[in-house]
Amino acid sequence: MPxxxxxxxxxxxxxxxxxxxxxxxxxxxxxxxxYDTLCFELLPEVTSETVxxxxxxxxxxxxxxxxxxxxxxxxxxxxxxxxxxxxxxARRITKDKRLEVDLNLFTLRHIFExxxxxxxxxxxxxxxxxxxxxxxxxxxxxxxxHEDLWLEYKAEMDDFLQQxxxxxxxxxxxxxxxxxxxxxx
Numbered sequence: 001m002p003x004x005x006x007x008x009x010x011x012x013x014x015x016x017x018x019x020x021x022x023x024x025x026x027x028x029x030x031x032x033x034x035y036d037t038l039c040f041e042l043l044p045e046v047t048s049e050t051v052x053x054x055x056x057x058x059x060x061x062x063x064x065x066x067x068x069x070x071x072x073x074x075x076x077x078x079x080x081x082x083x084x085x086x087x088x089x090a091r092r093i094t095k096d097k098r099l100e101v102d103l104n105l106f107t108l109r110h111i112f113e114x115x116x117x118x119x120x121x122x123x124x125x126x127x128x129x130x131x132x133x134x135x136x137x138x139x140x141x142x143x144x145x146h147e148d149l150w151l152e153y154k155a156e157m158d159d160f161l162q163q164x165x166x167x168x169x170x171x172x173x174x175x176x177x178x179x180x181x182x183x184x185x
Contacts, residue, residue, distance in 0.1 A: 037093045048096050055090040056106050059083045063110060073118050077125040083107050084133065097144040104137040105153065108160050119167050127167065134160045 004012075015023070028035040039046045066079035087107065091100040111130055119127045134157070141153050 033089060033092065040093050048094050048099050051090050051094050052099055052102060055086050055103055058086050059103070059107055060110065062086070063114070067115070073121045073123045073126045076115055076118055077129050080107070080111070080126065080129045080133065097140070098149070101137060101140050101145065101153070104133060104140070105156060108134060108137065109156075112160060112163060116163065119164075127164075131164050134164060 028038055040051060062079045062082050067076050087100055087103040090103055138157050141150055
């Protein structure tokens with residue numbers, strides 16, 4: 001993204017309020033993410049909870065609609081990639097690190113409740129993507145959130161990681177949680 005120059009900032013200051021409003025509305029019409037960011041920052045009824053609800057509905061829909069067809073493992077992998085992009089979009093809109101973790105956990109819960117049978121498929125793509133998401137979520141919790149929050153998420157994360165390690169593919173893919181993510185008990 002370009003960094004606004006000093007000349008650009010001066011030109012922006014010279015604009016009247018009506019011209020600024022017109023310019024902002026034109027930019028918001030062209031960029032949906034900018035529009036959502038402005039709604040989040042300007043409208044009091046748009047909160048982190050509403051962004052979470054919208055993103056979780058979108059993630060649920062991605063798996064419901066996208067997880068079909070002959071090659072279910074491949075379509076699940078694509079749905080997981082799109083869900084990860086939706087989580088990143090929500091994070092960019094709100095700049096809330098906890099929201100990102102909560103949406104990742106929502107995605108993992110949805111996968112472990114509905115699609116664990118696909119982990120045993122001959123194709124390892126969906127299993128590998130899910131394992132990476134679980135490891136990344138654990139890393140996000142430790143790096144970005146207060147250490148007390150790890151206790152809130154620990155039981156659920158341990159369950160996800162245990163289920164992943166119990167699969168035969170975990171031994172063939174050598175999936176392990178990095179040492180810095182393991183906390184002493």
